[in-house]
Amino acid sequence: MRDHSLLQSLFDRKSVRAFTDRPVPDEIRHLIIDAGIQAPSAGNQQLYTILDIDDQAIKDRLAELCDHQPFVARAPFVLVFLADTRRWLDAYRAAGLAVRDPGPGDLLLACADALIAAQNMVAAASLLGLGSCYIGDVLENREEMTELLGLDPLVLPVTLLVFGYPAPEQAARAKPPRPRREYLVQKNRYTPRTGAELRALHGELNPGEDYDSWMAAFCERKYMSGFAREMNRSAGEYLKAFYSAPGP
């Protein structure tokens, strides 16, 4: 009943960004995709569509639009996860029903369905010996992304996954350490962390590093960066289609 070897694979999985030339056979692609489709889903509705990107020109463009990450174009197996609030709407309308527009709750449920399916695929890929990497940057550049992927205003790319057989140097790379659970889990109610707690967490993960200067560099590279600002602009544009939904 208690199988620690799969558990271990959930613990050991780390992002892989460089792949060998070994192709990913259709049988393996299908197993990975099917593991995702079997994941939990709100009301068993699968509020997502997955784009399987096998057109090299589209991969090349995705690599550019996702904050210029060339490894996306070199990955043998690339999936874009679309939160799809349109498919069921179309299904209702095909039955002649008059329905409300999707709202922000529908969108968040659809994002959840897509991400839960994605993580089942990551777990399946690990077991099959494939590496994977999430690309959250697919949220950027809404206008070009919409054109490239033929998106509908009610369909939003919530994440992108690349898969492939890990290049040797990737297999050898150490997994970046995670915080201990004491820093991420609280009992019953949310409590903001104190400065002392945040410094202690940082100290455990980055021994010997000065808090203030490390945090300044990290903040500049991540939170205040051009790509983060672009992601917020672009996500804000996607969300506009969901603001106008009527209340109860």
Next chain:
Amino acid sequence: MRDHSLLQSLFDRKSVRAFTDRPVPDEIRHLIIDAGIQAPSAGNQQLYTILDIDDQAIKDRLAELCDHQPFVARAPFVLVFLADTRRWLDAYRAAGLAVRDPGPGDLLLACADALIAAQNMVAAASLLGLGSCYIGDVLENREEMTELLGLDPLVLPVTLLVFGYPAPEQAARAKPPRPRREYLVQKNRYTPRTGAELRALHGELNPGEDYDSWMAAFCERKYMSGFAREMNRSAGEYLKAFYSAPGP
């Protein structure tokens, strides 16, 4: 390398809503939580906080606020997943940095981190013999939920998971069938489904059922229901805190 028996657990997992009285030992709780913390996370930032709900009065209230589902109150192990766009902001500010407000992109990344961690926990729980169920309804009733869980305006409950040892009738229940991948995966570009495709999908999953009447009942029970409207209202209120983020 290729272990299909382990893969099988990703395929077989189904929602479990009734649990035996058998308690979940701390060792098992910790394994499940740690599997989630080891999941992929944008920039290794873990943009979430997990609330471990062991106060029965809070469980009881959560069961009510999550669309009146009493089994939530009876589950031995209950976790609320908060998309937390505040923790890093506090960390930057503790270093004396002046930073922008979080925007919709930050929020969606945080939701992704939380959901990816949640699904690793679901996979770990399955392997350990525990059942689980997602409760998306935790998005409802923002005002009461904020009060109950002490939420910050920058912290949003994106999902809730209950875990426990499955009651015998749950173990015997058949898993609802999923669509074949042909209905959920498209090549390279998004294409809305035709009415004929949607009818074919429905026919495969619900053999012998009349499309129009099945869809009318489902739409009324799910999409046009009070809880769906409340979820959209409530999610819209949560999202307001993220609209005002400046562009690039």
